Amino acid sequence: MGLKELSEAFGVSGCEDEVRGIIVEAIKDHVDEYRVDSMGNLIALKRGTGESELKVMVAAHTDEVGLMITHFEKDGTLRFRPVGGIDDRILLSKVVLIGQDRLPGVIGVKPVHLLKEEERRQVVKVDQMTIDIGAKSKEEAEKAIKIGDYATFATSFCQLTEDGLRTVKGKAFDDRAGCAVLIEVLKERYPFDLYPVFTVQEEVGLRGARVAAYAVEPDVAFVLEGTICDDMPKKKDVSPTTELGAGPAITIMDRSFIADRGLVKLLVETAEELGIPYQFKQPGIGGTDAGAIHLAKEGIPSATVSVPCRYIHSPVCLLSLEDFENTVWLMKEALGKVVARRFVDS
Numbered sequence: 470m471g472l473k474e475l476s477e478a479f480g481v482s483g484c485e486d487e488v489r490g491i492i493v494e495a496i497k498d499h500v501d502e503y504r505v506d507s508m509g510n511l512i513a514l515k516r517g518t519g520e521s522e523l524k525v526m527v528a529a530h531t532d533e534v535g536l537m538i539t540h541f542e543k544d545g546t547l548r549f550r551p552v553g554g555i556d557d558r559i560l561l562s563k564v565v566l567i568g569q570d571r572l573p574g575v576i577g578v579k580p581v582h583l584l585k586e587e588e589r590r591q592v593v594k595v596d597q598m599t600i601d602i603g604a605k606s607k608e609e610a611e612k613a614i615k616i617g618d619y620a621t622f623a624t625s626f627c628q629l630t631e632d633g634l635r636t637v638k639g640k641a642f643d644d645r646a647g648c649a650v651l652i653e654v655l656k657e658r659y660p661f662d663l664y665p666v667f668t669v670q671e672e673v674g675l676r677g678a679r680v681a682a683y684a685v686e687p688d689v690a691f692v693l694e695g696t697i698c699d700d701m702p703k704k705k706d707v708s709p710t711t712e713l714g715a716g717p718a719i720t721i722m723d724r725s726f727i728a729d730r731g732l733v734k735l736l737v738e739t740a741e742e743l744g745i746p747y748q749f750k751q752p753g754i755g756g757t758d759a760g761a762i763h764l765a766k767e768g769i770p771s772a773t774v775s776v777p778c779r780y781i782h783s784p785v786c787l788l789s790l791e792d793f794e795n796t797v798w799l800m801k802e803a804l805g806k807v808v809a810r811r812f813v814d815s
């Protein structure tokens with residue numbers, strides 16, 4: 470399935486080449502055409518059986534949140550900014566890999582022994598942090614790193630449980646999980662022309678999807694995601710958003726779009742007919758490439774289906790292979806039924 474390779478690949482927004490390269494290798498024998506547009510979106514075409522005139526786009530984003538190096542300090546440490554949404558609190562003491570050569574560095578942290586009482590209660594802001602690459606001076610650091618270099622978290626992929634949920638841990642499941650689902654989904658042939666699109670720069674504002682949807686001009690679009698799963702026990706906030714192991718999460722509404730009701734109905738009916746577990750993502754939270762796609766040209770009926778992932782936008786996240794496989798199953802079956810406009814119009 471390639472989830473390990475995709476998860477460990479370096480692909481912060483604007484620097485998705487390595488991820489795209491892995492995907493090209495995985496799909497090239499299963500599609501009729503593919504091209505890379507000026508932004509870096511990978512747009513493929515898998516011709517249908519000819520039963521349907523529809524053009525169906527299925528998108529997943531290749532980028533992940535990460536860091537960008539912005540400044541060298543005299544002592545050889547590096548200042549940085551987040552790329553995409555990252556909580557300052559999860560950064561301290563993390564190991565990161567910088568640039569294409571994956572130079573390791575550590576986000577420095579003041580030892581607990583030296584923290585004053587009020588410091589213990591404060592969140593250290595990202596602009597107060599530096600990355601330590603072990604250089605003794607600015608000059609030495611400048612030899613290894615350039616301003617604008619990206620950094621990603623140094624997280625290896627592994628399977629935590631062999632039974633039950635078959636949970637795996639890794640980084641960037643948002644949205645390498647969606648990419649891996651799409652790679653599996655495009656291996657089937659459908660009644661319509663399928664446009665698998667692996668987008669760039671989703672995490673900084675759904676940018677790649679905007680131009681890709683304009684170029685493809687599909688009749689219908691699906692977005693595949695790794696979405697928020699916040700299902701651990703807690704006192705006050707009882708909302709899990711999605712639940713690990715409860716199946717693919719179908720979006721009804723998030724902050725970026727309201728899903729096409731006909732497509733949601735198609736997904737739900739398909740799941741119920743086949744006994745595929747599914748859940749609704751709690752409405753109103755997050756956003757996906759569908760936010761840009763559904764507004765392209767004259768408007769494109771769109772839906773989002775996600776693999777629930779705990780701890781996204783952090784150095785490490787968890788997903789269930791059960792959910793992953795059920796998402797692939799649901800998407801293959803639901804796409805097989807998209808043969809006429811009525812699924813869009815109902």
Ligand SMILES: [Zn+2]
Nearest residue numbers: 643644694695
């Ligand atoms: Zn995402």
